[in-house]
Amino acid sequence: MTIAILLAASALDLVRETGETFGFDWKIFLSQVISFGIVALVLRQFAYKPILQVLEERRQRIAEGLLNAEKIKQQLAEAEQRHAEILAKANAQAQKMIDDARESAAHVAERKQQEAIVAAEQIVAKAREASAIEHERTMTELKRELGRLVVDTTAKVTGKVLTAEDQKRLQEEAARQVAS
Numbered sequence: 001m002t003i004a005i006l007l008a009a010s011a012l013d014l015v016r017e018t019g020e021t022f023g024f025d026w027k028i029f030l031s032q033v034i035s036f037g038i039v040a041l042v043l044r045q046f047a048y049k050p051i052l053q054v055l056e057e058r059r060q061r062i063a064e065g066l067l068n069a070e071k072i073k074q075q076l077a078e079a080e081q082r083h084a085e086i087l088a089k090a091n092a093q094a095q096k097m098i099d100d101a102r103e104s105a106a107h108v109a110e111r112k113q114q115e116a117i118v119a120a121e122q123i124v125a126k127a128r129e130a131s132a133i134e135h136e137r138t139m140t141e142l143k144r145e146l147g148r149l150v151v152d153t154t155a156k157v158t159g160k161v162l163t164a165e166d167q168k169r170l171q172e173e174a175a176r177q178v179a180s
Contacts (some may be wrong), residue, residue, distance in 0.1 A: 116146025 151167045
């Protein structure tokens with residue numbers, strides 16, 4: 001142990017001599033350490049803490065801004081998705097309306113066609129009825145005229161004047177022969 005004490009003392013003497021060579025003074029050194037500590041405490045209290053607090057607040061605002069940006073990005077994606085869904089629904093409704101309109105137009109066209117067919121059949125039926133009535137009227141006139149001609153011809157051929165009863169009988173016979 002004595003060697004260690006001797007070595008420590010010799011190292012301490014060496015340090016003292018080196019300090020004196022370079023002008024080291026323990027009192028000045030100690031006062032500078034205390035002054036540095038006081039300045040460091042004052043700076044820490046009045047400069048570093050406010051600066052660190054401002055930096056922390058700024059970091060928090062940046063983090064909030066990033067969170068808000070993410071929320072806005074998510075809301076934008078949701079809005080775009082809703083927009084796409086609304087467009088898809090609108091397109092589907094528009095297509096359905098177009099299909100309904102086509103179907104309705106087809107039904108209307110079919111109904112108009114049926115109405116036209118019915119109207120044409122009615123016109124044909126009326127024309128046939130009118131033709132039948134005209135044919136009947138023509139046949140009646142023809143029978144009457146034929147009966148008159150038969151009566152006139154018979155009267156000229158026989159040379160006698162026919163009575164109304166003879167004329168009627170001859171007209172009826174001529175009409176029966178024309179009808180068959």
